[in-house]
Amino acid sequence: MKNVQQFSTLLKPLAASLALAGLVAVSLAGCDSANSKVPDAPAAGGPPVSTAAVVEKQITETQEFSGRLEAIDRVEIRSRVNGFITSVNFKPGSEVKKGDVLFVIDPRPYQAEVERTEGAAASARAKAGLAKLELTRSEKLLAEKAIAQREYDEKAADMKGLEADARAAQASYDAAKLNLSYTRVESPISGRVSKAEITVGNLIDATAILTSVVSTDRIYASFDGDEDTYLRVAGTAQKGTPVTVKIGLANETGFPHEGKLEFVDNRLDPATGSVRMRATFANTDRELVPGLFARVQLDGGNGPKAQSTALLISDRAVGTDQSRKFVYVIGADNKAEYRAVKLGPNSDGLRVVREGLKVGEKIVVNGLQRVRPGAAVTPQLVAMDFDPTAPAAPAKPEAKDAKIAAKAASTTKE
Structure with missing residues (x-):
């Protein structure tokens, strides 16, 4: 009996050691399982990009240039006589009418000269009248041979x-x-006057510049067109058909001012290949001032109603590769294809494509920097005039999510 108790006493530490070893083995097995977990597979497809279909529609062909506003009439007001300035009768920068007196030069010396010459003229007329009477008398005496012919002559x-x-x-x-x-x-004209270059009390000589006046009711916008523009609009303008020209100032959006092409020069500059053109605009609100920069938009030269069919894309879709322009076309396998394009003018916020694309083809319009030729992408279809900077509209819950939410609400209520 005593031996049995001793053997039992020896087995207790051994059992405890075995139990501890079992726990360690289980713990190590769990760690190995966690460490041997297979990582998640990468997501299918490429980076997400916004794509849009190439648009085809009727447009009015336009071209844009840079120009300057010029006064139709500009006059330098000069003195034509010498004298002292006695009066300045305008406020600098104000509008004046034709015939308004701007300056007064001391008139007294000239008034005295008028009176002197008036008297001299009257005296000369009197002497001439007397000579005429004497000649009449001499004619009668000559007829009666009372005087010699020499005296009469x-x-x-x-x-x-x-x-x-x-x-x-x-x-x-x-x-x-x-x-x-x-x-x-x-x-000499109606318009806006500048400041007085010479003030009251100064002695001036003839031809001195006193101020200047520019017309304001109408104004020119002058710009240099290219050879293609000249070939399209020169014939139309010469026939008398109106060619619409629009301008926008530096602080304006679009081209809110509309006028007519008034002048196309008779030759192109061979050094630059450009031709001088000029359009006339009404300026009833006096907003257009000579010297201002203007963005000029010229229509196609066949009248404002002439339209043509064109393919249009967003400027955001266009990349630059040295001297070429390109877009990425998304194929049926969602891979990006590099495509060189030839672009035209802007029309209603979209760019005309002359060569390189077909109607309906899908191109990348946002996320261009994440695309590589031949690489797969995840296309997200948007409108061609999509603006990525505009705030997104709040998402509406799908029908399935709405049903789940309704069921949960019903359960809570019960």
């Missing part, structure tokens, strides 16, 4: 000389009156 010559003197005196009088009128410097 002398009186006739004297009369002609005095008449010439009278005309000269009258011309001097007219010139004096003209100079007197020049002391009132008037605006």
Whole structure:
């Protein structure tokens, strides 16, 4: 019995050791299982990109250029006589009308000259009149042979000389009156006046520039067109068919001002291949000012209603490869294909494609930097005029999710 108890005592530590070893083995097996877990497989397909179908529609062909606004009439106001400025009758930058007096030059010396020449002209006329009367008497005496022919001829010559003197005196009088009128410097056109270059009290000489006036009711937009534009619009403009031109200022969106092509130069510059053109615009609100930069949009030259069918894409879809433009076309296998394209002008926010694409082909319009030629992508179809910067509309729950939510609400209520 004593031996049995001793043997039992020896077995207890051994059993505890075996149990501990079993726990360690189980723990190690769990760790090996966790460490040997197979990693998740990569997601199928390539990076997500936004794609859109190439659009085909009727457009009015336009071209865009850079230009400058120019005044139709611009006049430098100059002095035509010498004298002291006694009055400046306008506010700088204000609008003036034709005939408004802008400056007054001291008129007193010119008024005195008018009176002097007026008296001289009257005296010359009187002498000429007397000579004419004497010549008439001499004609009667000559008929009666009371005077010699020589005496008559002398009186006739004297009369002609005095008449010439009278005309000269009258011309001097007219010139004096003209100079007197020049002391009132008037605006020759209606428009906006600049600042006064010479102020009151200054002595000026003839031809001195006093200020300037530019017309404001209408204005020019001048720009340089290319050879293709000249070939399309020159014939139309020469026939008298109106060619629509629109402009937009630097702080404006689009081309809100509409006018007509007024002038196409008679030659192209061989150095630049450009031709000078000019359009006329109404300026009733006085918003257009000479010298401003303007974006110019010119229609196709066949009248504003002439339209053509064109393929259109977003400018965001176009990449640049050195001197070429390209897009990525998505094929049936969702792989990107590099495609060089030839682009045209902008129309209603989309770019005209002249060569390289077909209607209905899907191209990448957002995520271009994640695409490589021949690589697979995950296309997400959007509209061609899709704006990725616009805030997304709140997502609506699908029908299945709505049913689950309704069932959960019903269970909670019960």
